[in-house]
Amino acid sequence: MRFKNARNYDEFAQAQNWAAKSLVSLIETFRGEFGSVYEIGCGSGLLTKVLLERLEIKHLSLNDLYESQIMNGFHSQIGDICQIEMPKGLDLVVSSSVFQW
Template sequence: MITINRPNKIRDCFNKASETYDTNCQVQLRIAKSLINQVKNYQLSFNKIFDLGCGTGISTKILAETLEYEYLHAVDFAERLLEIARVRLAAYGAIVVESDFDLLDYQTEAYDLIFSNMSFQWSLDLIALIKKIHSILLSDGILAFSIPLSGTFYELNLGHVNQLFTQDKILDILNEIGFTTIYHYSESITNVFDSVPLALHSIKSIGANCLPQSMNKTLCGKSITEKFFKKNEPPYTLTYQIGYFFLKK
């Protein structure tokens, strides 16, 4: 996973994608709906819900419309995404905070559901983050999250920079911290494109999501070339390897 300081350029990538994210996040939305349905099928009513990495609030809105709750908190570090989220979530009584979830003070609230859709890959220290989450969950509280796994975008020439965790490694971390796994599963989602620019635009339009940090320098800039793909003719595919984790404290 990412182990070096996250540059402001990552935040800039997400901010630049604020106007294109909602119309290009079909994969992320599909994953969110699946995760939220799993939560609903297990438990419908909660007191305090915390959404980490809420982005534009497009997934948070579905969460708010699906579950019953007293308090809904949401956090993200990209201010332009949060401008959209605050408007979108105003009718749901959500408290939306601009902050890096790695740096939040996690000692002030106790939640019975912490939710995150496709965000934890950006943590500087996933183990430390999950420990903090465990500490603020109530007894029997739920952690539900999705995350891209090792093998995501295998079609690209990422080489040694692909530092995403395997599903087994994440399960080991969760077990060591003290979570009880209710269920977990993984799936592959593949998108097909006629050209390299279309494929890589699909990444940029959602803030270069799911890529290791060291790839963002190029994908957020102007140097988008065919050298990134292992194949040199269409069709071009981008495959997400997604892990779903549903746990109890």
């Protein structure tokens, strides 16, 4: 799905919102501060927004197959995660609904 065409995705993605919040809650039980975080398959930014609201992150890098608006202002990598090199020195690599897609 190309998220630039999915105008109401966030509004109707109830399962994805629940998954993002549950994942961040689980992460919070172990740690709340991270120097460098890499999100695989950020899409429209559902998980990204929860990460930024609930965790202290110094540097966030985002990846997706297609560029989305949430990627503006962050280090971003466009492309298939299986074919690109991830940044080095990461404290957390996270992904959520990318596995469903």
